[in-house]
Amino acid sequence: MRIAVAIMILWAVLTGAAFAEETATAIGDPERGQKMFKKCKSCHQLGEGAKHKVGPHLNGIFFRPAATFDDFKYSKGMYAAREAGLVWDIDGLSRFIEDPRKTVPGTKMSFHGLAKEKDRHDLLAFMRIYSDNPQNIPEAAPTAIKVEVELSPEILAIVGDPEYGEYLATECTTCHQSSGDFDGIPGIVGWPQDEFVIAMHAYKLKKRDHPVMQMMAGRLADDEIAALAAYFGDLN
Amino acid sequence: MTLNRRTFIRAGAAVAASLSAPMVLGAGKPRVVVVGGGAGGATAARYIAKGAKGAIDVTLVEPSRTYYTCFFSNLYIGGFRDIGSIAHSYGKLASDYGINVVHDWAIGIDRDAHTVSLAGGDTLAYDRLILSPGIDFVDGAVPGWDITSQNKMPHAYKAGSQTELLKAQIEAMPEGGTFAMVAPPNPYRCPPGPYERVSMVAHLLKQKNPTAKIIVADPKPKFSKMALFQEGWANHYDGMIDWIGSDFGGDAVEVNADEMTVSIDGEVTKVDACNVIPAMKAGKICEMAGITEGNWAPVNGHTMQSRIDENIHVLGDATNQGDMPKSGFSANSQAKVAAMAVRGALTGSKVFPAKFSNTCWSLINTDDGVKVGATYEATDEKIAKVDGFISQTGESGELRKQTYEESVGWYAGITSDMFG
Incomplete structure (x- = not known):
């Protein structure tokens, strides 16, 4: 079911169509989610060539356990959350984004959270485009950090x-x-x-x-x- | 002074002596003594020791083994912090930075001999002395109040037992009782402090004693963040707080600690708890050292050196430096400039132009934080303001909550910057 949803979302994004098929339940609006991701991208990269920055890159995050990159130093709180079994499924990500410090005490992520469920789901609908699991999406448009200012x-x-x-x-x-x-x-x-x-x-x-x-x-x-x-x- | 041959030789010898000072001192390491272990002194000691990496002997003289920060002590009164959360020890400064922490009172300074005498009988020699003693109160500033009245009418403007006492007295007020504050005249430590305190007292009373009243007698016609506080008082504590500025007789105050009365412009009121914050002056050791003019110690903003004795640097509330407010943030900022100057003078390390900054956060009610801040630079005359900002009235609840959370982050930041 999740695979079908992800494919539906992807298809909608790639074709530029903003609708959901009657048979599929979209988790959110990825176009709106893309705009919301601006809040994240000063620290997190997503898309082709994404690397760890202040925070880890977010490619392929769906269904991955928390704190699994060996080449990124997480907070103690995030390692503890992994020990406790936190997995980045939709529910886990949604809870974390809603109130990062409540969900993972001691996290270094300095984000106040998104209180509205719709905001979280739109954001996740966008992020999910860049997850190999369940769907490999090599053509995904790069969303490397956009330079906020033009510097010489x-x-x-x-x-x-x-x-x-x-x-x-x-x-x-x-x-x-x-x-x-x-x-x-x-x-x-x-x-x-x-x-x-x-x-x-x-x-x-x-x-x-x-x-x-x-x-x-x-x-x-x-x-x-x-x-x-x-x-x-x-x-x- | 006319320059004759004798004075020229003497001046030349002085220059030669000062230039070769680090070499002459090579017999032993250069010695820095810091008096006062607050936001200025602890920071200066830590930054000198950290930067010099053992090349300078640093001694910190501070009578208290446990230091209670004045900043955030109002939040203890309001019930947002416990007293332990504003208590800090000097252990890491000794163990991690090699600072010789001496818990004693500095009672005298011999500027010719370059020594500090301690109440315990010891004498400490210095090559550079840093004085960061904070404030003392001006005698007779509030008629009827002196330091022997501080148990009946606490000042709570040096944090610790005074703060606990004041809170206990507020909590013991009878139902519908009256709390009075006598606010200080300018300049004083922490300009928004009295008004944040009024807010925190109101917050406490609103929960425990909602019919109680608060009277503030103020010798000033206006105060720091006035519009923000008055907006917050109207929003959260409507009708509870009566602020009487100098335009309405708030400057004509007399107290009687035995009778627990406050007279404002001739009108006597019986009160149940009273916080008297008298006019302030530099910590007494500055006066003893003979480096004060009026109530404060004038300093050169480029280095924080006393304008009266260049071997002494003065930090924080005790100084007369120009535009910076007397705050823990300011003292911490000044300490870094002084630490750089002292290391430069004693070990020849690189010296950069002085930069200063300050931000003061205040809490008005739960999740209702406001702030004011500015940047500063040193000119030959003073520390001069460069740029600044202040929270606005009518801000969203979300922004005010963020401002409060930011202040909590700042507290963790500055205290680890002071104590390691």
């Missing part, structure tokens, strides 16, 4: 001075714990440098919302952002 190659090419970054980072660690722990403010340790740079420029240009971060990034020069990215990118 010169800015992206700046090599940061980690020593300067270490000093500048002392301002960050008042809120973002240097251990990488998360208690209501996201961890930023080990963040890939290019994404760090893009995110900070997005705050600086006020294209990402958050008054504190817009203010903090607003007075950082390009080389200072690069220095911070270099420092946090190497920090374990």
Whole structure:
């Protein structure tokens, strides 16, 4: 049954048709889900060539037990959830996305959750397109992280001075714990440098919302952002 | 001063001495003494020790073995935290960073001999001294109140037993009783603090004693985040809080701790619990060291060095530095600039331009958090504001909840930044 549903959703997406066959129960609206995935993609990649970033990539997540990538360091809470038998089926994913910290206490995922069931199901309908299980979908459109701001190659090419970054980072660690722990403010340790740079420029240009971060990034020069990215990118 | 040959030689010798200071001290490691283990002092000690990797001897002098943060102590009063959750020890600073933690009172500073004397009789020598003593109260600031009244009318503006006492007194109020606060004049520690406290007292009373009343006598015509607090008070605690600013006689206050009365503009009210937050000044050790002008210790924002003695850095609430509010966040921010300057002076490590920031979160009611913040830079005159923001009235409940959750994250962040 699930296979049939997934195929139906896929077909609808690929043909651009937004309807559900009478015989199949769609779990949600994948087009709307694609828009909702913007909330996720600063940390998670999905689609062809997806890699682990701040969070693990989400290809093939359906029906996989929690915390199964050897090359990704999960929170202790997520390993504990795996021990407890958490599997990423629709119910497991839906519960996690509804309230991440309640479902998996100690998770590093700094997301407040989607309270509305429809939102969760639309998102899952979209994510499910990229799961090999039950259906292999090699042609799926890449949804690599869209650059939130257009940065010149010169800015992206700046090599940061980690020593300067270490000093500048002392301002960050008042809120973002240097251990990488998360208690209501996201961890930023080990963040890939290019994404760090893009995110900070997005705050600086006020294209990402958050008054504190817009203010903090607003007075950082390009080389200072690069220095911070270099420092946090190497920090374990 | 005219520059004659003698003064020139003396000045030259002083320069030579200061330049070669790290070498001369090579006989032993350079010594830093930090007085005060709060947001400024603990952070400075930790960052100096962490950065110097054993090249500097760091001693932290702090009388308390358990430190209760003033920030979030209002949340304890409101029932959102237990007292243990705002208590911290200095164990990791000693074990993980090699800091010599001395639980004693600093009672004197000899600026010529570069020594700090302790109440226990010991003397500590320093090459650089960091003073981060927080605040003390101005004598006679509130007529009828002195430090001997603090058990009847607690200030609860140094967290710990005073905070517990105040909460116990509020909880013991008779049904429909009156809680009064005497708010402090500017400048003082934690500008939104008294008003967050009023909110937390109201939250507590609303559950346990909903017909109780709150009177606030304020020597100021307006206060930090005023529109946000007043909106929150109207929304959550309608009719419970009577704020009397200086325009309405809030600056003409007298208290009687034995009679438990508060007189505001000549009108005497019998109260059941009373929180007196007097005018403040730099922690007494600054005055003893002779580095204060008026009530506060002036500092150079580039390095947080005292403007009176360059071998002393002063941090946090005790300073007169310019535009930053007196807050734990500010002290933590200033400590990092001072730590960098001290390491640069003593070991020649790289020194970067000073940057500062501050954000103050306040809780008005369950999941109703607000914040105000700014960034700052050092100019030759002062620490000057660069940019800032403040929460808006009428924000969504979801945003206010996020702001509160963010403040909880900040608490975990800053306390691990202070204590390791």
